Amino acid sequence: MKFHFDEPIDRRGTSCVKWDESPSADVIPMWVADMDFPVAPAIQEAIKKRAEHSIFGYTIVEEDYYEAVISWFHRRHQWTIQREEILYTTGVIPAMSCAIKALTMPGEKVLILSPDYNCFFSSIRNNGCEVSETILVKDGDSFVVDWEDFEQRCADEKTTVFLLCNPHNPTGRVWSKEELERMNTICMKYGVKVISDEIHGELIMPGYLFQPFATVNDACRQNSVILNSPSKSFNIAGLQTANIICSQPEWRRRIDRAINIHEVCDLNPFGPVALKAAYNESEEWIDELNQYLWDNYQALCQFFEKELPLCKVTQLEGTYLVWLDVTRYSNDVEKLCDDLLTKGKVWVNPGTMYGAESGKGYIRINIACPRSRMMEGLERIKETINHETKK
Structure with missing residues (x-):
C-alpha cells in the first residue's frame, strides 16, 4: 500500500476524546467513531x-x-x-x-x-x-x-x-x-x-x-x-x-x-x-483506506470464529463499526462493557446506546486502527469474556 495505515500513532496528550477520556493509560479505545490513522498527505500539507x-x-x-x-x-x-x-x-x-x-x-x-x-x-x-x-x-x-x-x-x-x-x-x-x-x-x-x-x-x-x-x-x-x-x-x-x-x-x-x-x-x-x-x-487515499478496513474486518471475523464462536458478527457493508451479537455470552451488555473497560482494559460501546430494546445483546466495535492494535483489543475482549463466563 502507498499509505501507512499500519503505523501506530500515540494520540494521548493531544486532548483527544477517544484516548484522553480513557479512565487509565492502559485502555485500548474502540468506541467513538474516530480513526487512529493519519489524514491523507494532501490534507496535512x-x-x-x-x-x-x-x-x-x-x-x-x-x-x-x-x-x-x-x-x-x-x-x-x-x-x-x-x-x-x-x-x-x-x-x-x-x-x-x-x-x-x-x-x-x-x-x-x-x-x-x-x-x-x-x-x-x-x-x-x-x-x-x-x-x-x-x-x-x-x-x-x-x-x-x-x-x-x-x-x-x-x-x-x-x-x-x-x-x-x-x-x-x-x-x-x-x-x-x-x-x-x-x-x-x-x-x-x-x-x-x-x-x-x-x-x-x-x-x-x-x-x-x-x-x-x-x-x-x-x-x-x-x-x-x-x-x-x-x-x-x-x-x-x-x-x-x-x-x-x-x-x-x-x-x-x-x-x-x-x-x-x-x-x-x-x-x-x-x-x-x-x-x-x-x-x-485524496481519492486514492480513501480507496486504500477502505481496503485496509475490509482486511481488518476479515481478521476480526476469523478471530471470533476461532476464539469466541458464540459471538455472531454482523456483515459489514459500510462504516468501520462492527455490530457484534454477544447474547450467548451475556444478557447484560452494559455490565459486559463495564467489565471490558475496567477489567479487560478495552473500551467498546454497549448496543443499548443505540436503542434500549433493539440494541440489547449487542456491542459496537470500532476497527479503524492499525491491525496490531485491533488484534490486541480483540484478545482483551476474549480474555475478559472467558473469565467472566467461567464464574
Missing part, C-alpha cells in the same frame, strides 16, 4: 500551508469550496448537485438539528430505523419531537426493514419526518437503491419528508455500492434533505465542516434560518481547506 499564515480570523467560504463538493459527488456517485443547493455548517449533528427544526413542529414524530446512531434520539428530542422507532429485523448475518411496521408508523398523522442513516450506524448496512426507493415511496404516500445522514458514505466495503438518497430518482431528490461531510471518511471531524444538500428552495430557506438560529453558520479557517484537499486530492 494544505493545513500546514494555511497555518503558515499567522492570522486565523473569520473565514469566507469561497467558490472553490462548492466546486470541490460538486466535483466529488459527481465523480464518485454520479450526483449532479447545483451550487445553490448547498448549505454549509459546522457538523452533521448541528445540520441534523437544523433540518429537524426547519421541517417539524414540536410534538410531531420523527421516524428512525432502530438500533440507530445515539445522537438521532437526542437531536429529535432536543427539538421537541417524539422518537418513533421501527425495529430492524435480523436476517442471517444482516438486518432488513420491517416494511409493514415502517408503513404503519409513516401513516401515523403525527409522523412528519423520516431520519435515515445511510450507510447505517451501527448495523453497517449500505441500503440498496431498491430499499431507498421503497422507503421514499411509502414516505411520500403519507407526506413524510426524508432527512438522510450520509456521513459514512465514503466508507464502503468491497462488493457494495453507496447510493446517495437523492440519486435514486427525482422523487427522492425532491423529498429529501441530505447531510454529508468529509469528517468521518477523511478523519477530520475536529475541523468541523459539513454540508446540507437540499433541492427544495422553501425547505432550504427554512433550514438556512435554523442554521442562523442555532448559530452554527461560521466555519473555522481550516475546515474548508481540509475539505478541498480531501475532495480534490
